[in-house]
Amino acid sequence: MSEERFDVRRQIAATPAEIFALLRSPAGHVAIDSSGMLRSAEGGPVTGVGDEFIVHMDRESLNDFPMGRYDVTVLITAFEENAHLEWTVVGVSDPPVEHLYGYRLEPSEIGTLVTSYYDWSRIAPQYREMDIFPLIPEAGLRATLGILARTVEKD
Numbered sequence: 001m002s003e004e005r006f007d008v009r010r011q012i013a014a015t016p017a018e019i020f021a022l023l024r025s026p027a028g029h030v031a032i033d034s035s036g037m038l039r040s041a042e043g044g045p046v047t048g049v050g051d052e053f054i055v056h057m058d059r060e061s062l063n064d065f066p067m068g069r070y071d072v073t074v075l076i077t078a079f080e081e082n083a084h085l086e087w088t089v090v091g092v093s094d095p096p097v098e099h100l101y102g103y104r105l106e107p108s109e110i111g112t113l114v115t116s117y118y119d120w121s122r123i124a125p126q127y128r129e130m131d132i133f134p135l136i137p138e139a140g141l142r143a144t145l146g147i148l149a150r151t152v153e154k155d
Contacts, residue, residue: 008116037058057069
């Protein structure tokens, strides 16, 4: 893990296909968000690199930067069925911020080893100077993995 990237892992008792089905769904992102920023989403399940969907956001839940409610476009930057999903956010800032979020899924004895990551190493200097990155703390990624586990595991 670098200074400008978080990687967190968790074993989840569900198959990679079950987890990936939730992750490729815009509504799935809202359902497992631990930050409170994602209010709702529009669009169908993503099927490959270049797919997009809209997320209605509320930055006030972080109480860190006065953006209020706004919309972002999620742009899929990596897609490997049942194994890897990565995206960036476009349509809010010019130039785009270019921070990346993603999940890697690996089959395991109990189901799936899920790695969630957040990478802000490529952000432009003007965003770096704002001193607001990382937007999401490492604990936020861990909490989202907990919600993901709760959502997909069958007791």
